[in-house]
Amino acid sequence: MQTEFSHLNLQDSVTSAVKDAGYTDPTLVQINAIPKILEGFDLLGIAQTGTGKTASYLLPLISKLSTKRSRALMPRALILCPTRELALQISKAFKLYGKNTKLTDLTIIGGTSYKDQERAIAKSPDVIIATPGRLLDHCSKGKLLLSQTKSLIIDEGDRMLDMGFIPDIKQILNLLPSSRQIGLFSATMPTELEVIARQILINPFKIEITPQGSTSQEIEQKIHIIEQVSKKDLFIKKSEHLLLTIRGDSKLKNSIIFCNRKKDVENLAKFLSSRGLENACLHGNLTQILRNTVLDDFSTGKTKHLIASDVASRGLDIPEVSHVFNFDVPINLEDYVHRIGRTGRAGKRGNAITICFDREKPIIEKIENLINKKLDKQYFYQKNQLADKVTFGNSTSHSGTENVEKSEGKLKPMSEKPWVQMNNHIPDFLLKPTTYSKN
Ligand code: AMP
Numbered sequence: 271m272q273t274e275f276s277h278l279n280l281q282d283s284v285t286s287a288v289k290d291a292g293y294t295d296p297t298l299v300q301i302n303a304i305p306k307i308l309e310g311f312d313l314l315g316i317a318q319t320g321t322g323k324t325a326s327y328l329l330p331l332i333s334k335l336s337t338k339r340s341r342a343l344m345p346r347a348l349i350l351c352p353t354r355e356l357a358l359q360i361s362k363a364f365k366l367y368g369k370n371t372k373l374t375d376l377t378i379i380g381g382t383s384y385k386d387q388e389r390a391i392a393k394s395p396d397v398i399i400a401t402p403g404r405l406l407d408h409c410s411k412g413k414l415l416l417s418q419t420k421s422l423i424i425d426e427g428d429r430m431l432d433m434g435f436i437p438d439i440k441q442i443l444n445l446l447p448s449s450r451q452i453g454l455f456s457a458t459m460p461t462e463l464e465v466i467a468r469q470i471l472i473n474p475f476k477i478e479i480t481p482q483g484s485t486s487q488e489i490e491q492k493i494h495i496i497e498q499v500s501k502k503d504l505f506i507k508k509s510e511h512l513l514l515t516i517r518g519d520s521k522l523k524n525s526i527i528f529c530n531r532k533k534d535v536e537n538l539a540k541f542l543s544s545r546g547l548e549n550a551c552l553h554g555n556l557t558q559i560l561r562n563t564v565l566d567d568f569s570t571g572k573t574k575h576l577i578a579s580d581v582a583s584r585g586l587d588i589p590e591v592s593h594v595f596n597f598d599v600p601i602n603l604e605d606y607v608h609r610i611g612r613t614g615r616a617g618k619r620g621n622a623i624t625i626c627f628d629r630e631k632p633i634i635e636k637i638e639n640l641i642n643k644k645l646d647k648q649y650f651y652q653k654n655q656l657a658d659k660v661t662f663g664n665s666t667s668h669s670g671t672e673n674v675e676k677s678e679g680k681l682k683p684m685s686e687k688p689w690v691q692m693n694n695h696i697p698d699f700l701l702k703p704t705t706y707s708k709n
Contacts, residue, residue: 278304281333283370288329291366297322302477303453304330312471313453317479318611324363327423327453332364334421335396336371345376345414347397347421348446350405350439352429353581354379354558355565360399360425373397378414380404381558388413402430402438409445416445427456431463432602443470457611458604489614491622493634493647498627505534508597508625509541511650515595515623516547516575522621524574525593528609530601532579538597539577549575580605588612596624599633606637 275285275296296304299317306313307330317323331347338346351357361377368375376395378387380403387404391414398405398419408414422443424430430439454467454474467474494515499507516522529535532553539551550564550573561581567573569588580600591613600606606624614620624645626634638644 273301278329279308279333280304280329281336281371283336284329284333284367287367287369288325290369293325297326299323299477299479300326300329302479303327306475306477307331307451307453308334310451312451312474314467314471314474314476315453315455315479316457316459316477317455318457318607320611321479323455323479324360324425325367327425327455328360328363328367331397331421331423332368332371332373335373336368343394344418345395345398345416346418347423348405348416348419348442349397349399349423349425350402350430350435350442351399351425352401352433352435353426354381354401355561355581356426357399357401358562364397364399375399378405378408379558384408402435402442406438406441409442416442417447419446420450421453422446422450423453423455425455427454427463427467428458428460428604429456429608431460431466436462436466439466457608460604489610489620489622491610491643491645492624493645494623494625494650495628495631495647496625496650498629504627505537506541509538511625512538512595512597513542513545513547515625516593519593519621521592523590523592524568524571525576525595526568526588526591526609526612527575527577527595527597528600528605529577529579530598534598535577535579542575542577547575549573549577551577552581553579554581580609592621594620594622596622596626599624599626599630599637603633603636603640607641 273296275288275293278285278296278301280288299315299321303313303315303323303326307327313327315323315326317326327349335346349357349360351360357377357379361375364373364375373396374393375397376387376390376393376399378391378398378400380401384407387408391408398414405414409416424439430436452471452474454471456463459467494511496507496511512527516525527538527549529538532555535551535553539549542549550567552561552564552568556564564573564576565588568576577597580602594610594613596606596609600609610620610622613622624634634645634647
């Protein structure tokens with residue numbers, strides 16, 4: 271028998287909000303997590319974004335909180351997540367699912383005013399959704415007390431680990447009452463996180479929705495191996511290959527293009543704009559307001575191509591991305607799974623193309639080991655005929671292919687910015703034949 275939301279013991283106010291959101295049936299992670307959280311179990315949820323994991327903890331949380339007094343003096347639940355964008359997204363979902371209740375939430379993230387946040391804390395929100403650093407700032411100033419916060423959700427645990435947030439989380443745990451319920455969600459379960467999970471969760475109920483390091487069957491994954499060039503031309507070679515691929519793909523509706531470094535995000539954006547491909551950048555150096563605008567424009571289709579650092583690789587719920595490009599092979603192998611997970615969501619077909627050079631093949635092999643799948647490799651040696659030479663500042667570079675020439679009419683000289691000289695370096699240690707642990 272198909273499980274329905276009405277079978278999950280949620281409050282009517284919550285099930286009706288879910289219905290209004292257009293959800294007909296609960297997802298697998300929701301079927302498994304909701305009853306356990308309602309029963310008060312600690313929970314370890316291994317689930318990627320796109321599985322419905324946010325609702326799997328928000329729905330029971332809202333349901334539980336709404337049955338008790340609606341305004342406590344201190345927050346009753348805390349949701350910790352690694353990035354500002356994810357916090358804002360969770361807050362949006364909270365408002366959607368909690369719209370029939372009187373519950374209030376507050377997002378505490380960096381990049382926004384302390385004073386405004388302090389004023390909002392003083393209004394005693396029921397739920398706080400926060401990134402760890404800023405939350406601790408308020409706690410250490412005595413502006414926020416967590417001694418009544420009996421529910422804690424840690425979202426994107428693996429990302430928290432990567433971003434060095436674990437000491438902050440441990441500090442926050444010390445501020446919570448000893449009798450508390452914790453839900454830890456993570457797309458992958460590295461050993462270090464497993465150790466922490468053992469320390470902080472008591473008798474947890476474990477849900478694993480996707481096998482570790484798995485990638486959606488809905489994503490067609492390709493590796494484009496392009497001809498090795500001199501160090502100073504690596505960036506331009508990859509940029510031109512990317513442009514050609516984008517222009518030549520009739521199925522492409524929109525894309526997220528991931529670079530390893532913020533600098534390259536900017537440089538690639540400039541390159542693509544100079545070739546007539548409108549795009550926007552997303553990386554950690556942008557102000558929060560700008561990051562939000564960029565994400566909104568991409569989500570609404572105003573911007574077709576988003577060039578991003580790994581700030582966009584996890585957790586963000588951006589609907590309908592037809593293509594993900596890895597302009598750089600990710601340095602952290604698990605980021606491959608997160609990056610390509612931005613496409614092929616909610617049962618839709620997606621495409622993921624990773625551009626690399628021959629010398630990076632050992633890293634591709636490690637990715638294949640991680641996802642337990644051989645990837646389709648296409649070679650682009652000598653395939654693209656080199657056309658005119660264009661001068662960039664004081665360096666000279668080949669300007670691309672016949673196709674680029676035809677589609678663009680003429681090639682424009684580039685800006686004087688020295689971006690063409692910025693090459694992507696894969697650290698040598700990643701090229702050594704080390705064994706990658708799947709844990
Ligand atoms: P998440 O994994 O939490 O990032 O959720 C991914 C997307 O699935 C979000 O856009 C949710 O609105 C949507 N979603 C969550 N639960 C359901 C459901 N039961 N039915 C349909 N869509 C859902």
